[in-house]
Amino acid sequence: xxxxxxxxxxxxxxxxxxxxxxxxxxxxxxxxxxxxxxxxxxxxxxxxxxxxxxxxxxxxxxxxxxxxxxxxxxxxxxxxxxxxxxxxxxxxxxxxxxxxxxxxxxxxxxxxxxxxxxxxxxxxxxxxxxxxxxxxxxxxxxxxxxxxxxxxxxxxxxxxxxxxxxxxxxxxxxxxxxxxxxxxxxxxxxxxxxxxxxxxxxxxxxxxxxxxxxxxxxxxxxxxxxxxxxxxxxxxxxxxxxxxxxxxxxxxxxxxxxxxxxxxxxxxxxxxxxxxxxxxxxxxxxxxxxxxxxxxxxxxxxxxxxxxxxxxxxxxxxxxxxxxxxxxxxxxxxxxxxxxxxxxxxxxxxxxxxxxxxxxxxxxxxxxxxxxxxxxxxxxxxxxxxxxxxxxxxxxxxxxxxxxxxxxxxxxxxxxxxxxxxxxxxxxx
Numbered sequence: 001x002x003x004x005x006x007x008x009x010x011x012x013x014x015x016x017x018x019x020x021x022x023x024x025x026x027x028x029x030x031x032x033x034x035x036x037x038x039x040x041x042x043x044x045x046x047x048x049x050x051x052x053x054x055x056x057x058x059x060x061x062x063x064x065x066x067x068x069x070x071x072x073x074x075x076x077x078x079x080x081x082x083x084x085x086x087x088x089x090x091x092x093x094x095x096x097x098x099x100x101x102x103x104x105x106x107x108x109x110x111x112x113x114x115x116x117x118x119x120x121x122x123x124x125x126x127x128x129x130x131x132x133x134x135x136x137x138x139x140x141x142x143x144x145x146x147x148x149x150x151x152x153x154x155x156x157x158x159x160x161x162x163x164x165x166x167x168x169x170x171x172x173x174x175x176x177x178x179x180x181x182x183x184x185x186x187x188x189x190x191x192x193x194x195x196x197x198x199x200x201x202x203x204x205x206x207x208x209x210x211x212x213x214x215x216x217x218x219x220x221x222x223x224x225x226x227x228x229x230x231x232x233x234x235x236x237x238x239x240x241x242x243x244x245x246x247x248x249x250x251x252x253x254x255x256x257x258x259x260x261x262x263x264x265x266x267x268x269x270x271x272x273x274x275x276x277x278x279x280x281x282x283x284x285x286x287x288x289x290x291x292x293x294x295x296x297x298x299x300x301x302x303x304x305x306x307x308x309x310x311x312x313x314x315x316x317x318x319x320x321x322x323x324x325x326x327x328x329x330x331x332x333x334x335x336x337x338x339x340x341x342x343x344x345x346x347x348x349x350x351x352x353x354x355x356x357x358x359x360x361x362x363x364x365x366x367x368x369x370x371x372x373x374x375x376x377x378x379x380x381x382x383x384x385x386x387x388x389x390x391x392x393x394x395x396x397x398x399x400x401x402x403x404x405x406x407x408x409x410x411x412x413x414x415x416x417x418x419x420x421x422x423x424x425x426x427x428x429x
Contacts, residue, residue: 003144004115007033008399009392010135010148012122015043016381017365018154019104020069020388021395025152026114028396028416033146034108034116035137038278040101041108041116043156044381049180049227049277051093051100051220053079055314055383058345062086065311065345068422069389070382076103090313093220122155125163130359131404132164150360150395150405154388157238158286158367166355167289171372175283175319176211176232179250181276183258184225187267193217195265200230203260204323210253212323225274230257234321237285250280283319283366283379290369291406292351296339299346299374307410308347309390309417311425312383315342318376339373345425348378350410353391359404364391389422 014036216229
């Protein structure tokens with residue numbers, strides 16, 4: 001089957017946001033092309049190995065506030081039912097990222113309006129005035145020119161927005177990257193986490209570790225296998241040399257942690273290193289300056305927007321660049337900026353998906369228009385999916401109405417989402 005070079009909608013990136021965007025666009029009738037650099041979809045869930053659906057439900061009572069594709073995915077994974085009102089815990093996990101790949105493959109293949117390509121990278125754009133006329137993609141077939149009516153940037157790093165030279169917010173400060181990894185044949189006992197933390201703290205103070213956090217140690221895939229959040233690598237992820245260094249440093253630090261625990265912590269005597277994620281996890285890089293910049297005051301005040309197209313509920317989760325567990329090495333005055341505020345739930349407006357100076361471009365996921373602190377909440381998996389499905393509906397609706405996504409009234413997008421039971425949460429507080 002030939003690659004559709006003139007799709008209604010081109011979605012760049014098949015992570016959480018891109019997956020939501022492509023499915024929503026195709027289901028709404030738009031001829032959609034989805035491209036992804038990895039050999040599978042799922043983004044941070046599959047390329048990094050993070051199995052959490054953060055942002056799907058409120059922390060205080062587990063009430064689901066992010067409906068639509070996130071709930072559909074969890075239902076297909078057997079975590080909840082399609083009509084469940086609440087879910088516990090509030091950030092549920094899937095227990096097989098490999099099965100998740102298969103589930104997502106089947107969902108993408110089931111859509112007749114959707115064509116998708118893995119191992120395909122959006123390399124550049126060609127502008128014609130205020131519009132993106134072409135996106136140049138690279139894959140085994142060489143360089144190809146795609147001429148879509150609308151482009152959705154779901155790359156996470158805002159790669160398309162950057163190539164299109166729209167205004168970006170770059171403070172020069174970035175949350176650290178984390179390589180997630182798994183260790184097998186570990187014997188659990190009550191002091192395991194405490195002993196792991198003490199061993200990392202000692203190694204850091206002796207100069208044998210560059211950085212760490214937590215560690216978050218979870219027996220979620222098997223009773224004798226741990227999944228670990230612990231590495232912190234400071235880097236600018238949008239810089240190719242920095243990203244290369246970060247991948248190398250992340251692998252080195254993860255292996256270092258494994259060897260430290262195997263030598264020092266009871267329960268690791270016969271442990272073995274299972275694997276790390278194929279990609280290091282990126283929390284923050286580029287963000288667009290959109291038609292509206294969502295800020296932390298909007299989140300804390302739970303501001304309502306008439307063009308709300310998604311709901312967020314994750315806390316203000318700004319990871320620092322230094323250890324915060326078991327050390328006294330945080331720079332003076334820095335902890336105050338981490339905040340940690342836990343909202344009930346809040347609106348995300350359509351205008352925050354709309355970049356300035358680009359008539360046919362939408363963004364979804366952590367590169368949407370938000371302040372650095374606000375984005376520390378909106379960046380998580382289920383919230384990114386919700387923004388993606390809204391962007392997909394908007395792009396398809398713009399095609400149907402023969403207009404641009406910039407001219408499209410966000411309230412119309414919300415109306416369609418509400419009719420499909422995918423709109424922002426509007427239930428009791």
